[in-house]
Amino acid sequence: MAKAYNWQINREVNYPYEHERPEKQFAVVMDLNKCIACQTCTVACKTTWTPGRGQEYQLWNNVETKPNGFYPLGWDVKLMELLGEDQRWKGDRYEGKTVLDGTDTEPVLGWMPDDLDWTNPNIGEDEVNEPVDIGTVLEKFPHPIWMFYLPRICNHCTYPACVAACPRQAIYKRKEDGIVLIDPERCEGYQECVKACPYKKSMFNYVARISQKCIGCFPRVENGLQPQCVITCIGKIRLMGFLSRPGEEKRDNPIDFLVRIKKVALPLYPQTGLEPNVYYIPPINVPLSFLKQMFGPGAEHAVKTYMAMREGKEPELQALLHLFGSTDRIVHHFSAGTNEVIGYDENMNEIVRVPLYEPFQIRPHKDERLGVVRQDIP
């Protein structure tokens, strides 16, 4: 059993393989304050990768409502049960159990969803945390009554549980970009990865008899393009890019900036120990206790930073968010000016330039020439 350093929980985890971090890591940042659960991402993924036989229930990208939605049913409640009540953090160091600890007879702490658990992907949609009383007013953050949408894809984890659990070593993590793939020719459909993945992002195709999962749109990524779910996002909540190795982060790399420098985007359930690589900007309407359980102790800082941005105190961050959903190319570098933000490819060629403000005109309420009052319409 090799020891592997996990920066998200600031300690080593048990990983069964000798491991070298990929040169760069596929990563997606999603701003949960902006997702509207339109499911455009889900459909984009579905029509691209899983319209086939035996894939009817497979949503490599899904969007669920928190706290009452799950796909598959109860996935994160089960995860919390597996990790137990002792999920201790000491500062930024997590001291509880991770799923990679496994047991004497199992490589990973896991559980197996049944087929019916996958059949209600929209369960709990739009449900709030508790019934609303007459007279409830939502005036301050966080809100006493809340919910939010959580879009999910495979996290292309640095220490994937699916890889750790596969007895046939049919799953591998690519050196060049950290994308995690199942080799369909090696897979025999044992579903050990389905059982092991705490995020339940590996799924079994019972017609083809192999497990399948999000492939990070690798044919697009190899061509410098962001994945389907990212570029089709209506809310422009997503940005895909590459996270540098710890200690090698660059301020002008948008993902490094959001995740490591501003620390405004956080991993989902870092307690798993897998170092998941989808990073979420936490929703500011949600109480911190919930956010901390879901995104770790960094949630407080992230919410504060985001609030400060709303007050105009984080201009660079605010500018960078304008690059979300503004190009289908992968942005490796960015620079933020006062009027616009510019995205560059890996060779510093400009690929997109986005104004921070739309040009606007102020028309006086009263038109003096015609002597009429204007209605509030364009």
Next chain:
Amino acid sequence: MNGLVVGLITFLAGLALSFGLELVSVKVKGPIPTDPFSKVWKKAKAVKVPLAGQTVTKPMEVNLPISEITVKSVNNGKEIAFLLIWEDKTQDRFHLINKFSDAVAVQIPYEPSADVPVTMGAKGKRVLILHWTAFRQENIDNGYSDVAKIHPNYAYDWYPHAKPPYRYPEDWNNQYALAYIGGEKVYRKNTLKTPIREVVAEGYGSSTWKDVQGADGRGVYRNGKWYVVIKRDFVEENTSNPEWGPGRDTFVTFAVWDGSSGNRGARKVLSYQWIKLRIER
């Protein structure tokens, strides 16, 4: 108790139980039928082989869903066949989401030596595994376990790669459809005409399908027991073969999977000691 200790105890118990067993492959005349109830099996002597949970590598099977298998063998000079009988109260004929199939396997070392690790061989010490699975038998007996068969009331509008009435596997034999399942090889595995697959292995987790799939057989479930015949030519053309044949003895071991106990892959019960296979000429 840690996993290693559990493993060691079951492993040693397994060794002790099957020590000194010998299976004789009786010489018969004419082709060997795949029917497990054929009278050809009257001629062969049964050997009862005790089984133990797989506790050498994770994931393990720490329970003992099946504790014994009865085996017989015959050969006709060209082909060798095994009859495998075990008790299993639940018949599991499907491989679905969180549902696993019953199965049985015969393992033979390439080199007829008991030094080949019984745990699926080792680097340079190859083994041949003949693996019967109930779900393949089901596909052959009752048609492929497709969406329409498993969920007859499932609603779907269309599949981009097939025309109604949507039949797997026929509809999938096109470039577009194959892309969804990772290519030709997966398709070939699913369209195997026999319920037995042949794999070679050089250690746990290394089993790989052979290019030539010549083994044949049949499994029948009757009165709470599986009766399975697995047969193969001693020597198959255009592929590698173990060193065995009439008068050339070797070794065998067996593994059984109980689907409803969640058995698949490494989660299985097996005989931990090579059993001498005497092949009559």
